[in-house]
Amino acid sequence: MAKIGSSIFDSAFYARTLAKWARVARLARASDLAALRRQRLRARQLKAHLDELIHVADERLALPLVGSSSFPKPHNADWAWRPELWRGPLPKPGISSVQTRSMLGDEVTLFHDCAYSELTLRQLRNLREEDLAPYGLRMDVFRFDGSFLSLVLDLPTDGVTGLKKSHLVRMDAIIELEKPIEIFARLNIKNGPNTEQLVRELPMNAPQVTVEFDLAYSNLNERRVESAWIDLIFEGPEMNEVTLRDLTFSRRPRAQI
Known part of the structure; x- marks a missing residue:
């Protein structure tokens, strides 16, 4: 009986609140x-x-039906992450004539040196059966008069905390190209006054690609790690459509010999 009464009360309260805000909106011009x-x-x-509620609800209810944080990762990974753009809908799903340093969401920034931008970025819904990420990112490049084009993703704090030279940092991506180009991934780790950089070329012989950054080959000062970010660098991107269906990161300690 209490549940029935509570349900009726909630419905009545919601109806009154909805009616109140509808009336406020209707009278706004005369207030x-x-x-x-x-x-x-x-x-x-x-x-x-x-x-916030709509974002979380859309993320949890979005197709594909699998959980938005579900993706293959190394069995001994101590951190794994899919950026927000690939997890849930953004309040602003796209940008045209994208200027350098423009952000799509809170984690993805586009950099270029074009005098005139003929670039577009937009979030799209993944609906294919094989997709694990609910959303993807499409970049259209028309005329390109610049010398560089890169997408930058800031890694979250929990991906940087406890980072050591014994770690392998892994990036997995599903990328579709209208025509073949070279794409490089550069891991940047700020530690004190220095920034360590590790670069890998993405093997584009298949849509699903994996690259790993072995921090043992860096001069990382483990005690001074402050932040990290990934640059995706696109070579010769003119007149191309690049779709990143998924982008995920993980890290694991390398095997001790």
Whole structure:
């Protein structure tokens, strides 16, 4: 009986709240400015929570039905991560005439030196049966008069905490190209005044590619690690469509001999 009463109360409260905000919106053009200012503040506070709920709900309910954080990883991995762009819908799903240092979401930044940008970035929904990531990223490049083009992803704090020279950092990607180009991945690790850089060329003989960065070959100062990021560098990208269906990262301690 308590559950039935609670359900009826919740429904009635929701109906009253919905009716209240519908009325506020309907009368907004005639409201006095002081009241309108208070209503705007409350609406923005409410919208922030609603946007968060919608983002999480869309992420959990999105196709593919498998969990958005589910992907193959080494059995002894001590950290694994799929960036937000590939997990759930972004509030702003695309950008045209993308300027350098433009961000799509909170983790992906595009860098280039074009005098005039004919680049577009947009998030797309993955619907193929073989896709594990609910979303992907498509980059269209038309005329390109620059000398470099790169996508930069900042690695989260938990991927950097405890990072050691004994770690292997792995990147897995599913990439579709309209025409073949060379793509390089560069791992950057800021430690104190120095930044260690390890570069790998992506083997583009298949859509699904894997590269590993062995930190044993770096001069990493483990006690001073501050942050890390990945550059995806595209060589000769003009008149091409690049689709990153999935992008995941993991790390594991290398085997001790």
